[in-house]
Amino acid sequence: MKKRILVAPLNWGIGHATRCIPIINGLLDEGFDPIIASDGEALQLLKKEFKDLIFVELPSYNIRYSKTKSAFKWLLFLQLPKIRKAINREHKLVRKIIHDYAIEGIISDNRLGVYSSKVPSVFTTHQLTVLSGNTTKFSTFLHTCYIKKFNECWVPDFEGEPNLSGKLSHNFKSKELTIKYIGALSRLKKTETKPKNRFMVLLSGPEPQRSILEERLLDELKVLPGLIIFVRGKIEVEQVIVNQPPFAIYNFMEAEELQKHINNSDIIISRSGYTTIMDLAKLGKQAFFIPTPGQFEQEYLAKYLEKSKIAPYCEQDDFSLSQLNKSVNYSGFKSFENEIDFKQLFSLF
Structure with a gap:
């Protein structure tokens, strides 16, 4: 029987879901059986991309966003207790999912409650440093406390120069995290065509x-x-x-x-x-x-x-x-060609 890996992107826009697509395809290519868990538009998008896979709905964080720039951060901070409750709910549900679907590994893209001490768990993020103005140290500390619960942290960027995320995922020092720079993730391919x-x-x-x-x-x-x-x-x-x-x-x-x-x-x-x-x-x-x-x-x-x-x-x-x-x-982006070694990456499972 193929090993079942739970893949769980955060529903914050659709970016977390779309960058999980090459990971899901990598799992399929390497002989794993991905089970996808999310909510809202992220879950809808992945259902359209992978019609034959199993999907599980996770609790929504139900975050409200401000219409004004000045209130954006403080509205999020006021919702921290609600977000923490949602994280605890999804963590409780993950225990049931592991049992019901015989899950043998977890890949969470920024879902802080999707981990387990019973199976290898990976957290994927490009933000090791969580910028929030004069509260950056506090927000980074909170984020790191959650990431420590995972076996590995995968950063979708290049470790050296040049890179795409700058100080968000570089110059970060922690002896408590096992960090792997896996290269940039994209589901798209460049074609040689003259733009119309x-x-x-x-x-x-x-x-x-x-x-x-x-x-x-x-x-x-x-x-x-x-x-x-x-x-x-x-x-x-x-x-x-x-x-x-x-x-x-x-x-x-x-x-x-x-x-x-x-x-x-x-x-x-x-x-x-x-x-x-x-x-x-x-x-x-x-x-x-x-x-x-x-x-x-x-x-x-x-x-x-x-x-x-x-x-x-x-x-x-x-x-x-x-x-x-x-x-x-401006020069525009120079296309990069990086091949992610999914076989080696998934050896954790």
């Missing part, structure tokens, strides 16, 4: 900020010539396409279609989420980033990539068409 479209918009992330940016971009970009592929990042039962010149508006795309359209576009306008960054680096694209207001991680990554002269960015409230002119002064 100038711009493509990729939206993602929590509400209400996702919708606020959607309205801003639809209004600002409507005067541009040519076709603009606009992906709203809303995972729903059926794909819906609305032709609203100059836009072709999709609620979501599955991997193959997304790969085709990104390869066929010159510049990608998106949040500076880490999974998106890994995808664009894999495809060697130019990008313009608009970090989610109040998300220190995305704001840092946008600044880090601008300082590296890879891609420009602006704050959401400052976006206008003229901002896009900055792209000519």
Whole structure:
């Protein structure tokens, strides 16, 4: 009987779920039987990608997000007791899942309660340092306390220079964690094609900020010539396409279609989420980033990539068409070719 490995991405936007896709495919290729556990849009997306696998629903963290940048962090901190209860609930449920499905290993992408002392457990994150302004030491300490419960911590980035995450996952010292840099994760593949479209918009992330940016971009970009592929990042039962010149508006795309359209576009306008960054680096694209207001991680990554002269960015409230002119002064991502040794990685199980 194939060893069953529980794969559990956090439902915070869809990035954690999409970067689990190459891990799930790796498990299948190496003869394992992945069982997928999550909630919300993350679970819906993986059900569309892997129709023949077993899925389990985990408790939602039910996090509320602020409409304003200044209140974002403090609203999250006020919800810490609720988040801790959700973590305890999912940890309790994991014990039952291990028993019911004969689980022999766990890979958790940022789900803090999905671990077990009975089977090898892995935590996947690109944030060893959890930026939160003047409370960064505290948030990093809390995060590390949870990661210590896992056997290994896999960082989807390169250990040396150059790398994609900067200080988020480098210059971090801990004798208590077993850290492995596994290389960048992306479900997409680069194709040699001449781009047909100038711009493509990729939206993602929590509400209400996702919708606020959607309205801003639809209004600002409507005067541009040519076709603009606009992906709203809303995972729903059926794909819906609305032709609203100059836009072709999709609620979501599955991997193959997304790969085709990104390869066929010159510049990608998106949040500076880490999974998106890994995808664009894999495809060697130019990008313009608009970090989610109040998300220190995305704001840092946008600044880090601008300082590296890879891609420009602006704050959401400052976006206008003229901002896009900055792209000519940046190199864009150089596509990377890294082969992850899944056989060696999964030897833990």
